[in-house]
Amino acid sequence: MNIISPGFGGRRRSSRADLPPGQYLTHDFPVLSAGPTPRIPLDRWRFTVTNESGTKQTWNWPEFQALPYEDVTVDIHCVTKWSKLGTSWRGVSLDTLLADTDTAADYAMVHAYGGYTTNLPLEDLLDGKAWIAYRYDGEDLHPEHGGPARMLVPHLYFWKSAKWVNGVEMLIADEPGFWESAGYHNYGDPWREQRYQGD
């Protein structure tokens, strides 16, 4: 099916090979959240990794800040159609945070302050593909963009990059997270345009 819209296309934005299908380029940093922005005092902030048998490893903010960090520049793609190229972040690799975790799980659930969750295969968090980011564009990460710290998984649609992240839980069996239970795609690969369930 190819429905042509006569008269459309006169003021198009640039098409670029580095934009996934159906996305357009923005220079803003739009915010998408399901509820109010939580404010988490740093002295109460915790990040907890839980394996499938319930063993927990927790970092407070000073312990987290003492971990080796990486500076990364990545493209991000939101399911609401905007993409932003060349964004600069500082964060701790999930490889670092999960190095001592004893797990045979294939899946992970990411948890955040405010109750948000998102699920993904554990392998998508490993091998240099994901970070817990706490600086954006040279500044501390603002609360509306997920500060003090957010997940950064740039190869998937940005709802997988949970704001206000406070933990990762290993799961033997996959379970849907917040948007994944509300009609969005379980995996969310922007290059395959996996926006909604069934895409």
Added chain:
Amino acid sequence: MARAAVSGRLTWRVATLAEARWETATARTLVLDLPDWPGHLPGQHVDVRLTAPDGYRAQRSYSIASAWSGGGPVELTVQRLEDGEVSTYLTDVYAVGAPVELRGPVGGWFVWRAAQPAPVLLVAGGSGIVPLMAMIRARGAVRGRQPFRLVYSVRTPDDAYYAGELARRVRDDPGLDVHYIYTRRTPEDWPEPPKRISVATVNTHGWPPDFGPACFVCGPTGFVETTADILVALGHDPRRIRTERFGGTS
């Protein structure tokens, strides 16, 4: 958090523009005929896809303005954004009788369900009224008894969508209240100068947190951030505050 089950694949459908009307000088309501539409909940949105004669495509999301009562057209209200490639087409070029591709409904979180007994506070900034209007219309369609309050922030009286219908519904839909905030210019006989939404506004025209209202806030990012912060500061349970932020889409 509450879950909503949405199943099945969202396929592209062809809608036809049955009629159109201007809500303001820059916002146009599209009344779309959509055969086999599965129905939607108020607050959900659709994706619209346009294809140019040379194959170039663009997609955007638009909130549904109408309530679904088992049949009839689906209405979207599109705000023209000056640099918007899709919105300017839909407001200025798209003609009655022409087709457009659309899929949905999308979104199972920012929705109101008529079975929910709680009072409802709706807070809209500008074009953020659209999904909230769908909720007001859905309540009207089922003669819902839940008390609804709408706080609607607009720049000037000329920027208010659905003004006539809202005035009629305040008269005819029992338990619906509407309060306007004008940020740039008020009507002539308005009792206060232009102002932005504040703790006082939400405290006076919202519900006390003790009533356990469901709160829906929709508008530009800054407006939503401010309003959601006010609601939390007034003691509303953050889990009962649902937000939808517009921004960056054109």
